[in-house]
Amino acid sequence: MKVIMAGLSKTGTKTMAEALRILGLTVHDTMENFLYHQQVCYDYIDGKATLDDLCESYKDVDAIIGYPTYHLWEQLAEAFPEAKIILTQREEKSYLRSLENQHIAMANNTKQNFLFTFSPTGWKLFQFYRIFMAMFEGPPPLFPFTKWPFSKLMWAIKYREHNSNVLMNAPKDRLLVYSVKEGWEPLCNFLNLPIPNQPFPHKNSGATIYDDRLKIDPTYHKMKREAFVTVSLMFCLVAAFVWLKFMTTYQLENVIKDDFLGSGMHSVQPCVLSDMKVIMAGVSKTGTKTMAEALRILRLTVHDTMEHFLDHRQVWYDYIDGKATLDDLRESYKDVDAVTDYPIFHLWEQLVEVFPEAKIVLTQRDEKSYLRSVEDHLVAMANNTKLNLLFTFSPTGWKLFQFYCIFMAIFEGPPPLFPFSKWPFSKLSWTIRYREHNSNVLMNAPKDRLLVYSVKEGWEPLCNFLNLPIPDRPFPHKNHRATIYDDRLKNDPTFQKMKREAFVIVSLMFCLVAAFVWHFL
Structure with a gap:
């Protein structure tokens, strides 16, 4: 070669x-x-x-x-x-x-x-x-x-x-x-x-x-030649069925439409200085939940995955579809000090353009450890029955499931079509994406605004980079062994809302089934 x-x-x-x-x-x-x-x-x-x-x-x-x-x-x-x-x-x-x-x-x-x-x-x-x-x-x-x-x-x-x-x-x-x-x-x-x-x-x-x-x-x-033979055989089969007067109709209806993919990069004038202080460019499973908690301890207003879903998902959908501009992103995040995790790490370049004074933190970890953690995380999502029930029967849960799937489909690979199905994982493809993402940040982020960081380093390098005092408490550690969904099911207000919605919908379904059985049987 x-x-x-x-x-x-x-x-x-x-x-x-x-x-x-x-x-x-x-x-x-x-x-x-x-x-x-x-x-x-x-x-x-x-x-x-x-x-x-x-x-x-x-x-x-x-x-x-x-x-x-x-x-x-x-x-x-x-x-x-x-x-x-x-x-x-x-x-x-x-x-x-x-x-x-x-x-x-x-x-x-x-x-x-x-x-x-x-x-x-x-x-x-x-x-x-x-x-x-x-x-x-x-x-x-x-x-x-x-x-x-x-x-x-x-x-x-x-x-x-x-x-x-x-x-x-x-x-x-x-x-x-x-x-x-x-x-x-x-x-x-x-x-x-x-x-x-x-x-x-x-x-x-x-x-x-x-x-x-x-x-x-x-x-x-x-x-x-193959297509000619195949189509000829099909015509022969159809003719035989017609001759025998047996007609069977098959209807295939496509219910999945991939039109959420947009068309159009956005070109606007440079944005004015805003209050955004930190853009976390590290991918999920490199300590993003730990970083969100650490930045909150530092008294920053942090928007993590759930806040992006609750407060900003529509502006991201519109931006990807070419219906929103960088100015719309700036308006949506104007009162936020720090952004982290899904889907921000995919779109860090756009936010850097929106907030030209914000500092960028790229969290990294050992590659084998990262891949093992991603696999555990995806397996945990697929096997969490309570979570998938909420994804299925709660309107808010279904929207959250689609939020994950849309950005996964655009940037990471094929998502599951429905709850309870396997979240695809390939070590090779995730390794390549991890290296490409980190290389892009290291190559293109302004060097004077970039910190390459591991959560194992604790408070000192982070606080020195952000010019903030070191807190008088231990550095946090969150989402150990993909426990984030169990924690959310217990404590997160949005997940409590999803439980109530699912309870109402399942109750209505039982009532309808009971009414149907009573009426017809």
Whole structure:
């Protein structure tokens, strides 16, 4: 293995694949990853395969590029320690525009969606896109012919986080940061290869890749043959049923609509100075509940997850949908001193723009400990019967469940569809998100306003950073072993309200069932 392409789709990946082939390298792009390596990628993500299995699968390949290998560049760089890494980049607005066009092209390409529906190979390819999109990028479409969700805000954050992680953690002596506009010279110099005697290629202009594949790709020709056979068999079956005068009607009604994904980054004039003092940029399970309590002890007005849900969820929904601006965020948080936890850590950059004097605290912990804590937390949510009953039968509880699911779907991966179902967890995807998030904060937060902190350090570094006196009491410790939901069920006023709502609704349901039984039986 000579080259690992770490740049995201729509940064010139198809152009780079063609350029590397011109240079005489054996290149595996998205279609080759699907045809030859999909199972080892699935098994690796599920923990059933090792780096040795990845090495074996890619042992005869010179360069890898495209979906999903750019998400797994760190693992591949570890598997092939001599391979060089190329991060392709482009101007962010151009990237977002190109990505949106590609999502529209995928949704509107009737022929391709037809193949995704009626060809077994096409359905596997559709699932290949869905699985990795769900793990690393956001909620995928449920079926062909449906909209591929796109939010400029979400993709801008993911683009910055991915690039920051590569720039922060790739070995500098093996890394080339590159734009396809630069042509042959820097690429060939980096790879120690002669410059070809032909123009630098340019592929997939205007998101034409799917039309091109339909015309010339052998796998797509196979999908066409499969779809023809499938549809022919279906017509034969329908004709047989009609001839036998047996008519059965099936109706499939889609009740899940992923239209909460917005479209549009917001551009406003810089905000005036406000009273916000602290923005907590650390992800959940790095001590966020402990930090919320510590900041309250320091006499700051702190808004944590429940306050974001109760007081600010609508402004966040509107902001993500492009219906609210940074000024609306400033107005919503004008009387708050500190913000922490869900969903703030995903949107810390927007709040830093809103409150340019606020200090930023990035809480971190040992990665293995963090992953173990996240897994325990998600298992605790799935297994907490009382909590899931409230999510199911209380209107407020259902809104809280949707609040978690919406932001999880946008930034973290596929959420559960309903209460009592498993909250998905993959150590690999959560590891990648954790590193990307932290790298983005470390790369882009103003250094004079940033504290990288562990709750094990106690009061002194925190108080010194905030210019506040050290309290005469021990540093707190909250949510040990994911007990937060049990504590909320006992003490939180909102959860008490949810209990009352659920009691009323379940009582009404029993009354209705009793009335039905009495009337008809």
